[in-house]
Amino acid sequence: QSKRKWFCVILARPYKSSQSGAAAGGGGSTWCGSVRGETKMSQQAANGDRCRAKVLTVETMNPNVKRVEYAVRGPIVQRAVQLEKELKQGAKKPFTEVIKANIGDAHAMGQKPITFFRQVLALCAYPALLEEEKFPEDAKQRARRILAACGGHSIGAYSASQGIECIRQDVSRYIEKRDGGIPSNPDNIYLSTGASDAIVTMLKLLVCGEGRQRTGVMISIPQYPLYSAALADLAAVQINYYLDEDKSWSLDVAELRRSLNAAREHCNPRVLCIINPGNPTGQVQSRQCIEDVIRFAKEERLFLMADEVYQDNVYAEGCKFHSFKKVLFEMGPEYSSTVEMASFHSTSKCFMGECGFRGGYMEVINMDPAVKAQLIKLVSVRLCPPVPGQALMDLVVNPPQPDEPSYTTFVKEKTAVLAALAEKASITEQAFNTMPGFTCNPVQGAMYTFPRISIPQKAIDKAKELGQVPDMFYCMKLLEEEGICLVPGSGFGQRDGTFHFRMTILPPTEKLKIVLQRIKDFHLRFTQEFS
Amino acid sequence: QSKRKWFCVILARPYKSSQSGAAAGGGGSTWCGSVRGETKMSQQAANGDRCRAKVLTVETMNPNVKRVEYAVRGPIVQRAVQLEKELKQGAKKPFTEVIKANIGDAHAMGQKPITFFRQVLALCAYPALLEEEKFPEDAKQRARRILAACGGHSIGAYSASQGIECIRQDVSRYIEKRDGGIPSNPDNIYLSTGASDAIVTMLKLLVCGEGRQRTGVMISIPQYPLYSAALADLAAVQINYYLDEDKSWSLDVAELRRSLNAAREHCNPRVLCIINPGNPTGQVQSRQCIEDVIRFAKEERLFLMADEVYQDNVYAEGCKFHSFKKVLFEMGPEYSSTVEMASFHSTSKCFMGECGFRGGYMEVINMDPAVKAQLIKLVSVRLCPPVPGQALMDLVVNPPQPDEPSYTTFVKEKTAVLAALAEKASITEQAFNTMPGFTCNPVQGAMYTFPRISIPQKAIDKAKELGQVPDMFYCMKLLEEEGICLVPGSGFGQRDGTFHFRMTILPPTEKLKIVLQRIKDFHLRFTQEFS
Structure with missing residues (x-):
């Protein structure tokens, strides 16, 4: 000291x-x-x-790095961490705890890990435990299989840069099962350090050209700011298309076309990014909509990037997750053998929420073999994705089967997490829609709500005076007064003159209700103060 | 099927x-x-x-990606993997096993993990084991401390993007102890996904300018190809300085100056990268040499990047690891308060060899606070380094202490690994130096030998005919005939007209001796065939 x-x-x-x-x-x-x-x-x-x-x-x-912005972990989160420290040091605040609802971090919000997954990971980390009777046979069998695929039977060895082969095979089998038998080739699977890593790698491959020939990448607004950050870093052109808030944040091909045509005047649009289920907007795309998007991508010669990390997180009645790959193949060979696509998945979301392990994969479809060779070369520079994360990805795609001892517990745990999330999605939507000054679309899927909030003109003026965007001013004040950490809508993009925030639905139900009540109280106070 | x-x-x-x-x-x-x-x-x-x-x-x-090369996992390794598959399928080869001595992958070569590290990792993965009496108290205490620092007490939660705070504190304490009390500030520590991640991030921050103003980065030749790959990807200018093979691959400031002056005519040199102990060349820099390099960096206004991932791997008598930071601070405030530097470390090398976990850190010295803010923003886009890798990094910098139950076993395991490596370094050097057509510098440190080999003119002509560089032709033939996978010197860079390969000293002693014998036999045959 x-x-x-x-x-x-x-x-x-x-x-x-x-x-x-x-x-x-x-x-x-x-x-x-x-x-x-x-x-x-x-x-x-x-x-x-x-x-x-x-x-x-x-x-x-590097000027590109300067242009990078990442609101999910921006100034408001830094202030939240500071407030936590101040509280620990005994500072008096109007709250006793900072609730960080800014990020989809399930375990941090109290969600428990899936027992089977963690048993296998412990066995892989310390294989002496394979002798212990306490561990179920199926967990041991999975651990033995993973270890057998590792150099020297250790998860401390590097793996192949593309990922461990038997895990890529398991991923393929999972995709085939998910998509009703449509084949998947393990050679098209690339394991990654979370989905973020694969998304950035794919964008990096795609960006080229200078001036008006620079690659343009279409992203939804609101978007997940990984996309805008990666595009800034790569000096690619960001092309915004707007989701329709009045229609539950649905995607309309007419808007895609408007956006594309406008962009063609100053760049070379080559990529279309879709997040389904949506982040931060929580919509789940209909099968018809996905078909329209694929047709559009084919017509306009766009490489499709489908961010499908929330594929198990679908709550609303009548909604179902349709993978882009499945729809693509159901549209016939005219599409399935031509449209170039990458789809992304992760260990961080769904029912497992294992963000810290940084596991993920992408599947590429119709990628030029010579480009694949370049991709393998590129990922080899980083040697390999973290092997514990690869192991976890394997367990997600190859969970206990009905005839295995861990099946009952696994299904119980998985179902409980998803049921709780569905309940919280509904509680959140209902709460916001009864609050004056709020309108909130249904949280059909994913882990977030993105309600629209009214901010009085006087507050907008005050924010301007402070050099802040109005919803940042709002969220910062909410944090200081109520200890609730949200991300302003401006961090994701929104139509001019509208204001939102993103909040995860992850806090435990009782805490979530308190959060909602505090937001309500705050909003009332805020509206009174500035009217 | x-x-x-x-x-x-x-x-x-x-x-x-x-x-x-x-x-x-x-x-x-x-x-x-x-x-x-x-x-x-x-x-x-x-x-x-x-x-x-x-x-x-x-x-x-992306044309930058096309320019990326990474020999350590290049075509020769792909062929090795293919050969392994063919052997499995029963193909007849002149060998029964492919020995991959191309990469510093200790566990794959049979090195056992440190028991204490894996116990703690298993406890972190599956905290129910904290109730088991079989685990030593110190392992439980470490696991409890790491879990307490994780959101929701789970290594499945995201950490702070810079890394878990108490782990950064432990890293600082380790550095202070290593450097004889020179202070280290946890705010200057950034945990990373292996050292590679931190090196690429640091280079990314540093690169700017266009044309003759483009940032130039000085790297040693021979180099570790992560550097050339990252520079190609960033479209930075690679500036080569040559290590002196005749003086045990030592670094000479006159050569640094020659290289710098030549580069100033076409770019803006701003960065000097050093690998100590050296990869692939295995030299350990003297204290005097480090001082000279630091003085040179100060005079020439270069940002220093010190890759010190092999800091525990020093074998030769009279050689000692001196950290750049320690030497910098011993040179007085004129240097210690001005020279900007980043130093890198990893869980992948030294005595632990835990490559698969992708753990690492960098310490930055004298970095502009505004740049640090940009760095934190940049790393936040990838959310966080893998938490199991962070936990492992913590154990490396905070191992069992003399009064703790795991101490004796830990020291025994660590010492055994390092002693075996020292023995293998010596065996390797001696073997090569008795082979006709080989000259080999002492393996003072790190994990590799980089012998110089004579290739007959007829073989050089044959290689040219096949469109291969001569040492690639040599190594490919060695692989096909003996099942030994090495990396050609051309993958690291070498003086024109000289030929080398990199081989790890990691195989178990008995296997290493067989490898050396086979290389000898092959070289004799090869020389006869082409003379």
């Missing part, structure tokens, strides 16, 4: 450039600038050539 | 474009081209506008 203090003192002492000149030898250029706090470039530049700023400054860093 | 066959038949059938026109609706553009096999663009383009190639082809993909 005393060392830490000394460190701060040393670094806080302004560095005197006069000390350095001679000792620096040869080139003789020297630097100055405080290490903590702001770098005062302009002031120091005035001190003359021999006194220079740092090599790496915001002015001289 | 029958489904798979059907799939192949469908896809192998050439798609007839005449079927599609009408059904496609609206736009009316259609595609053609075989799905498997080569896309014959030019031929099809001749069929007219209505018959087009795929959206994503090698011609229309």
